[in-house]
Amino acid sequence: MKATAEVATRAAIARRDSVARRKGVRTAAFRWLVLVVLILVWETVTRVLGSAFFPPPSMIVVRMYTMWFSGPPSTLFLTDPAIEHILPSLGRMAAGFAGGALAGVVLGLAVGLSARAYDYLDGVLQFLRAIPPPALITVFLVVFGFGLKAQLAFIMFSIVWPVLLNTADGARSVEPLHLQTCQVFRLTRAERLRRVILPSTLPKMFAGLRLAVSLSLIVMVFSELLPGTTDGIGFQLTFAKSQSDLTAMWAGIVLLGVLGYLLNELFLVVERRVLGWHHAAQQLTE
Amino acid sequence: MLEITNLSHVYGGGSPNAHHAIEGLNLSVAAGELLCIVGPSGCGKSTLLRSIAGLITPTGGQIKVEGDLVRQTPDNLAVVFQDYSRSLFPWMSVADNVALPLRRKNMDKKARREAAHEALESVGLAGAERKYPFQLSGGMQQRVAIARALAYRPSLMLMDEPFGSVDAQTREDLEDLVLKVRGHHRMTIVLITHDIDESVYVGDRVVVLSKAPAHVVGDLKVDLPGPRDQITTREHPDFVHLRAEVGRLVRGHAAAA
Amino acid sequence: MLEITNLSHVYGGGSPNAHHAIEGLNLSVAAGELLCIVGPSGCGKSTLLRSIAGLITPTGGQIKVEGDLVRQTPDNLAVVFQDYSRSLFPWMSVADNVALPLRRKNMDKKARREAAHEALESVGLAGAERKYPFQLSGGMQQRVAIARALAYRPSLMLMDEPFGSVDAQTREDLEDLVLKVRGHHRMTIVLITHDIDESVYVGDRVVVLSKAPAHVVGDLKVDLPGPRDQITTREHPDFVHLRAEVGRLVRGHAAAA
Amino acid sequence: PPSATAGGLEKTKIKIATLPAIDSAALYVAIDQKLFEKEGLEVTPQVVQAAPEAIPMLLNGEIDAMFGNYVSMFAAHDKGALKLRILAEGSRAAPDSLSIMALPDSPIKTAKDLEGKTINVNVLQNFQELALTQVLKANNVDPASIKYVQVTFQNIMPSWKSGQIDAAYLGEPMVTAATASMGARKILDPASGPAAEFPISGYVSTQEWYDKNPKVAAAFQRAIHNAAKLMENNREAVAKVLPTFTQIDAATAATVTFPYFSSNDNPVRLQRVADWMLEAKWLGKPIEVKTLMSPTTSG
Amino acid sequence: MAGQADRGQDAHVTHDLRVSAQTLARARPVGTATRWSRRAAGAVAFVALIELLSRTGLVDPESLPPATEIAARGVTLVSDPAFRAHALTSMLAWAIGLGLAALIAVPLGLLLGSVPIIDAASRSVVEFLRPIPSVALIPLVALLIGTGLQLRVTLVVYAALWPILYNTMYGLRGVDPLAKESLRSYGFGPLSVLLRVSLPSSAPFIMTGFRLAAGVALILTVSTEIVAGQGEGIGVFIYLAGLAVPARMTDILAGVCWVGLFGVVVNALLVAAERRAFRWHHARLGEPG
Numbered sequence A: 001m002k003a004t005a006e007v008a009t010r011a012a013i014a015r016r017d018s019v020a021r022r023k024g025v026r027t028a029a030f031r032w033l034v035l036v037v038l039i040l041v042w043e044t045v046t047r048v049l050g051s052a053f054f055p056p057p058s059m060i061v062v063r064m065y066t067m068w069f070s071g072p073p074s075t076l077f078l079t080d081p082a083i084e085h086i087l088p089s090l091g092r093m094a095a096g097f098a099g100g101a102l103a104g105v106v107l108g109l110a111v112g113l114s115a116r117a118y119d120y121l122d123g124v125l126q127f128l129r130a131i132p133p134p135a136l137i138t139v140f141l142v143v144f145g146f147g148l149k150a151q152l153a154f155i156m157f158s159i160v161w162p163v164l165l166n167t168a169d170g171a172r173s174v175e176p177l178h179l180q181t182c183q184v185f186r187l188t189r190a191e192r193l194r195r196v197i198l199p200s201t202l203p204k205m206f207a208g209l210r211l212a213v214s215l216s217l218i219v220m221v222f223s224e225l226l227p228g229t230t231d232g233i234g235f236q237l238t239f240a241k242s243q244s245d246l247t248a249m250w251a252g253i254v255l256l257g258v259l260g261y262l263l264n265e266l267f268l269v270v271e272r273r274v275l276g277w278h279h280a281a282q283q284l285t286e
Numbered sequence B, C: 001m002l003e004i005t006n007l008s009h010v011y012g013g014g015s016p017n018a019h020h021a022i023e024g025l026n027l028s029v030a031a032g033e034l035l036c037i038v039g040p041s042g043c044g045k046s047t048l049l050r051s052i053a054g055l056i057t058p059t060g061g062q063i064k065v066e067g068d069l070v071r072q073t074p075d076n077l078a079v080v081f082q083d084y085s086r087s088l089f090p091w092m093s094v095a096d097n098v099a100l101p102l103r104r105k106n107m108d109k110k111a112r113r114e115a116a117h118e119a120l121e122s123v124g125l126a127g128a129e130r131k132y133p134f135q136l137s138g139g140m141q142q143r144v145a146i147a148r149a150l151a152y153r154p155s156l157m158l159m160d161e162p163f164g165s166v167d168a169q170t171r172e173d174l175e176d177l178v179l180k181v182r183g184h185h186r187m188t189i190v191l192i193t194h195d196i197d198e199s200v201y202v203g204d205r206v207v208v209l210s211k212a213p214a215h216v217v218g219d220l221k222v223d224l225p226g227p228r229d230q231i232t233t234r235e236h237p238d239f240v241h242l243r244a245e246v247g248r249l250v251r252g253h254a255a256a257a
Numbered sequence D: 001p002p003s004a005t006a007g008g009l010e011k012t013k014i015k016i017a018t019l020p021a022i023d024s025a026a027l028y029v030a031i032d033q034k035l036f037e038k039e040g041l042e043v044t045p046q047v048v049q050a051a052p053e054a055i056p057m058l059l060n061g062e063i064d065a066m067f068g069n070y071v072s073m074f075a076a077h078d079k080g081a082l083k084l085r086i087l088a089e090g091s092r093a094a095p096d097s098l099s100i101m102a103l104p105d106s107p108i109k110t111a112k113d114l115e116g117k118t119i120n121v122n123v124l125q126n127f128q129e130l131a132l133t134q135v136l137k138a139n140n141v142d143p144a145s146i147k148y149v150q151v152t153f154q155n156i157m158p159s160w161k162s163g164q165i166d167a168a169y170l171g172e173p174m175v176t177a178a179t180a181s182m183g184a185r186k187i188l189d190p191a192s193g194p195a196a197e198f199p200i201s202g203y204v205s206t207q208e209w210y211d212k213n214p215k216v217a218a219a220f221q222r223a224i225h226n227a228a229k230l231m232e233n234n235r236e237a238v239a240k241v242l243p244t245f246t247q248i249d250a251a252t253a254a255t256v257t258f259p260y261f262s263s264n265d266n267p268v269r270l271q272r273v274a275d276w277m278l279e280a281k282w283l284g285k286p287i288e289v290k291t292l293m294s295p296t297t298s299g
Numbered sequence E: 001m002a003g004q005a006d007r008g009q010d011a012h013v014t015h016d017l018r019v020s021a022q023t024l025a026r027a028r029p030v031g032t033a034t035r036w037s038r039r040a041a042g043a044v045a046f047v048a049l050i051e052l053l054s055r056t057g058l059v060d061p062e063s064l065p066p067a068t069e070i071a072a073r074g075v076t077l078v079s080d081p082a083f084r085a086h087a088l089t090s091m092l093a094w095a096i097g098l099g100l101a102a103l104i105a106v107p108l109g110l111l112l113g114s115v116p117i118i119d120a121a122s123r124s125v126v127e128f129l130r131p132i133p134s135v136a137l138i139p140l141v142a143l144l145i146g147t148g149l150q151l152r153v154t155l156v157v158y159a160a161l162w163p164i165l166y167n168t169m170y171g172l173r174g175v176d177p178l179a180k181e182s183l184r185s186y187g188f189g190p191l192s193v194l195l196r197v198s199l200p201s202s203a204p205f206i207m208t209g210f211r212l213a214a215g216v217a218l219i220l221t222v223s224t225e226i227v228a229g230q231g232e233g234i235g236v237f238i239y240l241a242g243l244a245v246p247a248r249m250t251d252i253l254a255g256v257c258w259v260g261l262f263g264v265v266v267n268a269l270l271v272a273a274e275r276r277a278f279r280w281h282h283a284r285l286g287e288p289g
């Protein structure tokens, strides 16, 4: 009796697993289907439209290939322009993101946790947050000069806000009973921060980081409009725009889109690892 | 009313540390019956309740409520969760918490408010209407959750250790309240409790579950002369006998496992 | 050990719906004593506990722990919160939850892990170490919270209805566990409970609080022959007498208010 | 309906995108001196920051024509972004209206010193580079050794002063300002020698618009040419309008060097621009400028 | 961020502070006066830093004029009707853009956050579109919908959408599943659960997203005005000041200051509104629960 029940249960589990797997496969297939359909629609519409401003995706892809990905195998098929423009952009973006995110986390925790830091900093931070960076380019320029330093400062200055605000929000909404538990067991500040406040801030922090990831790509482009810039995806893109080379501009747009997509997927992988407990705990309801 | 056949549930199916919470559980509850479930901690009582409420899909077996297979939450059901404090909505006043489910009931605003007020009064919380859950003590929050379920007047009420956080006196009052409401409105009630006395006092039947994976190891009909009364009923020899019987079943199994 | 003089606490002071939770409460607990507190739901027991733990600053009166005025949380204190499920850290495994406070104790990683394992075993949760809190039943979570406090070996332990969500058998085991640990490590324990039998069984003294605003209405020394035993102690005539006495005090006041 | 007005114009109200720079003065003078009115046209200028930005507006009909530099326009035409039609020539570089300048303490003294140096331009691969390349070649300087960096107008002075660029490529009114306030020295006139009277900008539209509105185009061309003629010996007429559409105040307006405003259209000199662009490989195929222009209809 | 911002009742201030006391700083609760003096100190320090940088010549004063000069110019600007017109235009574009962004992003976030399949299906498209910078979009959007207010508003909406969208999606994830189950057990459908439990429960975090978006919208409004360089708007004012030779840096920075101050005021108002609307949230966090 019990044995049969067990067998039945095991079968049921297997069934459920395969259902889940099939569901996953179906979701992935659905995603690709959506993508393919959209690209087909795009191709058709642009061909019908025939506007130089909206080249068909097939043309864009060809342009991307010739411009960036038709290099020799020794450089992983990257062409010189790709090495000259894409790599520095990615480097700037990564460094800017890392710096901005770190600053955002640190400042966010400070402002979210300490009333004193909040009082001193909040006004100034809110002020800075509202400032349009394009209006400050001259100031950036005289402070940092041409090139990398100004670009990084520019990226960080834009990236920091979503991380900062969301981290502060997260740090402020730590479950009070968790804090009380810490207090009762006299955990040191460092332990509280590392073991309790940080983990419970993470879900909200990640919302900010996810915003920051795609934002970093956008401001990377803007940072490459700064005076004196000579390379980068954004540089190429705006150069193409000024030359009315719209296919090249679209190539830049599509490259940014693909990068954005890849970065986001990467981010989600990291998030799933870091926030696994959170997602699991949230799935009480199936 | 409620028909459970060969129910089983496995958490984390597939993974190496899958947990068999319920296995081959059969149970049926007649309409209007008050069934008490007792069993060791972690055996699967809450899991059973969640399955009945359609909140989880059990991995095996069937549950029928009024003849219909439970796929979603059955109609006219109310649940008092074990983790009552998390089941209250922190952004609503106590009265709003109680009144919210009544929106399903074609009641106008005033009627809802009155029903909420009445239910809160019946659990001894008159005057707390406008407070927020966080301003209440644990026991008071638990009573709000009970009031919410009572005000809803479900035909099937599931209660998961509903009186665990209140003092002895209030607990007795609440037991009597549930009995009274059940009588008035012909609800079917499934009540999980750890208090063996309580199970015998309020139950028409007491079902004892085994350690995980849970299945029924005892099913006792409580045939005490009604109406029940906290003093006379508890003194009744049948009560004392049944209580000992349930106790033996619970312990016996807890010890054996 | 613990000296409370003229304590009072008002929630939402100043606002029109201020709530006087405690008023003029005096209490002292000797070192090594196990004090049980009983009182009606919502009277202010948890508030009292939080004040002792330095988690809230009472609006009036003084609390001294080992002669020092409580401003911050006293050293070597452990609390089992009433809302146990919320006090566990969801991102840590059960073992990590228990081991975390031990970081304050100059123990290396291995020692911490062992202590956690031992504590979990003592509450009947051996084998659940690597699970996460959300994978446990209510009663199991409560036991994790107890294990965490026990593993910490505090000199003062505050427990707020620590056995409310476990079955009768486990409850008795835990009561005995607390008594045993107390004996071994000379802790002072303040335990809030709604179970009058329990208060008499585990307590060296039982204090009965009034309805809100809480103050002491009864303070009974429990002079039962030790070591206590679930069967013989509960049969002892003094036990029966004391239990009735506490019951009268609780009820008397609950009825009068 | 437009038929009611003189000459049976296809339309009488037109909108023209212009730049906030001295070069587009002719249009404002024509408005100010009622030259358009005489032709039966009512012209509304719309200031944009850079010529390429006006192309979408041209294409979706928000504007009828625009004032833009030939290099951008030819590039757009070459890339197929629009089918270009030149309505009237606009400005040509006059001596000293463009200048490569160095700060007083800079080691750069002659054109030769520019080799390997960093010089700013408003937009990369535009008329500034095109002209300078020819002039450098004429001065025996390797044009390829120059490093051009794009610096927005507002940031030229700060980046020059802070040494981010070695020499500054300035236009008016910056030439005057830099000379006066910083004692900057002129190193080279990029609009000299082979690039003398280098055509910079003109009034353009799409071929499609032109086909629909040939009479308006002719009337517009006449008004612009007439304005240019009027400006040739009437500095005040220009100085008067400058403060209305640029950030140049009246005092500066009185002293800056103006470019030449073309009072007739000349395909030959414009062809030079297209040819140099082809030489620099900025164009994919040759452009025969004459086919994009109309004969000058005004006297 | 605006955590323990000012609020009417002193009692609440103390609660908020106690949270901080519990978490890191072991500061005693302080009064409103101290808090305001700290804020003032923070602002003064910032102003002094700018003043110092400029006066000592550490940064070229022509590019970064002393703070006092900027402030003085800022004051005189207020009485300039042209500047006020610029400011009003910008505020209009900002308000419309932000409002539209919220109207689009919250429902969209609810949809994507609660129906995983739609999220998965749309993710590739959304994430593909997201990193396209407005510089690249401007000519394309201009071609499609024309320039002018509609272009600015579109770009503002496009940028301000994301913080609200993501915070809504992430907020939904943080909703206590038991709260959702509670409502479900009373027979409420998914939509009701979404609107009656998930939405209110994540509202504070959505609000944080909205505050972020308010800043983003402000930046985008002014930036697109600077790029457009035509019509009206503070950005146009800034752009024109930059066209002068030499650039009128004092004007530019005075304009920037007003933008920044507007941001501060908007944030303060939103925080105040948040505190009123989500008292349950803040009170629970403040008072040991």
Ligand SMILES: Nc1ncnc2c1ncn2[C@@H]1O[C@H](COP(=O)(O)OP(=O)(O)OP(=O)(O)O)[C@@H](O)[C@H]1O
Binding pocket: A284, B011, B012, B019, B021, B039, B040, B041, B042, B043, B044, B045, B046, B047, B048, B082, B212, C134, C135, C136, C137, C138, C139, C140, C165, C166, C167
């Ligand atoms: N989400 C989950 N994932 C994995 N295991 C779970 C989950 N929820 C519950 N369990 C396991 O299922 C078993 C039964 O849990 P359940 O909550 O039904 O117990 P219970 O009988 O209600 O216990 P208690 O009286 O302590 O509340 C427990 O051993 C628990 O560890």
Ligand SMILES: Nc1ncnc2c1ncn2[C@@H]1O[C@H](COP(=O)(O)OP(=O)(O)OP(=O)(O)O)[C@@H](O)[C@H]1O
Binding pocket: B134, B135, B136, B137, B138, B139, B140, B165, B166, B167, C011, C012, C019, C021, C039, C040, C041, C042, C043, C044, C045, C046, C047, C048, C082, C212, E287, E288, E289
């Ligand atoms: N944060 C708060 N704000 C306002 N009132 C509160 C707050 N916390 C508790 N109270 C009130 O204080 C009183 C005492 O609460 P407390 O939690 O101390 O009761 P308790 O004795 O522990 O009750 P129980 O046995 O039900 O847990 C209750 O009436 C409650 O409404």
Ligand SMILES: [Mg+2]
Binding pocket: B045, B046, B047, B082, B160, C137, C138, C139
């Ligand atoms: Mg349970």
Ligand SMILES: [Mg+2]
Binding pocket: B137, B138, B139, C045, C046, C047, C082, C160
């Ligand atoms: Mg309590």
